[in-house]
Amino acid sequence: MAERDQASGQLAALPWRLSHRVLAVNVIVLLVLALALLFLDSFRNQLRDEREAQTRDAVKLAAAALPALRQGQVPAYLAMVGRATESRYRYYRPDGSLAFDSWSVTGPTYRLRDPATQRWTKHVSRALDRGFNTVVGERSLPDFAEPPADRAQAWPEARAALRTGTTQGMVRNAPDMTPVLSAAAPVAGRNVLLVTANDRNFTRTVRSERRKLALGLLAAAILSLLLSLFLARTIARPLRRLALSAHRVRLGRAREVKVPRFARRRDEIGLLARAVSDMTQALRQRIDNIEAFAADVTHELKNPLASLRSAVDALERIDDPKLRGQLLDVVRQDVARLDRLIGDIGEAARTDAELARASFEPVDLGDLVGQLCAAWEERRLTGDVRIAFARPRAASAIVLAEPNRLARAIDNLVDNAISFSPPGGLVEVAVARVGDKVRIRIDDEGPGVPAHVREAIFNRFVSVRPESDDFGRHSGLGLAIARAIVKGHDGEIDVADRDDAPSGARFTICLPAAEPAGDGA
16 A cells, blocks of 8 residues: 555656656647637638728728719729729619729729639649638638629629618639629719729738648648657657566566666656566565575475484384384474474465555554563463563554564564573563654573674574574574564564673564554544
8 A cells, every 4th residue: 555655656746747748749739730720710811801891991982082073084083993903893873784894994904713724733722722711610702703784783782882871892702712802882873883803912812821831830740740759769669678678577588687767767657667677676586585495495394304214214223112212202303393394484485475465554562562471471481481571651652564463573583582591581572662663672681692693593594593402493484584574564673782781682673653543643
């Protein structure tokens, strides 16, 4: 649970996650595209509104000037204005008939292009125009066509101008999709003036802006490609290296497989690489420990088995009852030693696995150690060795632990202290809260532990005892089991000489303290 919370905290603290990078690439491209479409649509609409307003203003001014002209000056004036603005002016009588057409004097001032006669590039441009209109949801414009009978009633804007008495305008599409702007203004006496113009500059301007935006989009696409390559380099390639390393670890052909750690990376891949590297090292260490443990077990089992085999073989050749009794005592001792050795081996093998699956809970070490000391007194296994327990203040020595496992570690240390104590000796056990730690101290009055073997005695099958000590009683696994259990509780264990007695060893366990339940910790 603690490791999972730590990993979650590390993920939450990452400054630049992979999801941020992927999201940034997608958002940049979409944002550039959206901005380009919005800009071009807004620019086109604004330009069209300006051109419509200019057309309406032009016909309105021309209509206002007509009443001040003599009858013979109207054609010349409209021809001059039409030539200057590249427009076509038509003047209709009250009955709707055409009174004057500026093209009859100036000739055509604009020409509607037939798409069939244009180059293929124009077809591409028109296809792009239609695609853009579809994307932005632009309403389709009506097609422009000259009426069969050129009368005022054939033009909707002329009818609207006569009906409302105001200037009216329309925009239509020429065959080549260039806009045809038209506007009509009423003239005194129910006459009406109509102007039409094919504004090709409008289309050229919009397409020019579109080309600029296309270049911008091309730059954005190149940027997106570079970012994609960057993501491939920073995501796909490191993951591939990790996958290859994991594959080599799985095959197990190489003794040492170097897993990249990517120490400079502060994202999920860096965290994953370091986690995989640490996991590989822990797995390699676990395998080494298992191999060493198997070798030690084989070695330790050979000695009692060899002694047992020799004793059994000798029993067949010896008839002396006294000697046979001695050999049977040897057999019993070897069997007892094997039984204890196998039991301790099984305990040592289960310790790590059980601690990995254990559910920790608040444990009051004052109560736990007190129960253990009372149990030693009740079992009467101490001989004439006395046990003194210094109980801590109530609820002051609480730790998070698996009580059965932790009790086994303390029990092993007490058993070790009793086994080294002289007859009539005293084993002192004390529990106390020291800062943010809870310390368990176990003192004996034995010979102590030499400085050069203080670390070695916590290894498996290491026992520093006199040769005259009880044969087969100690397997050399008790202290190793105790250290494994303490390490599994994030604690520390060590041994030193006593500083308050002439001789004796002091074993100390330090565990992280926990607040008592109900304190809001």
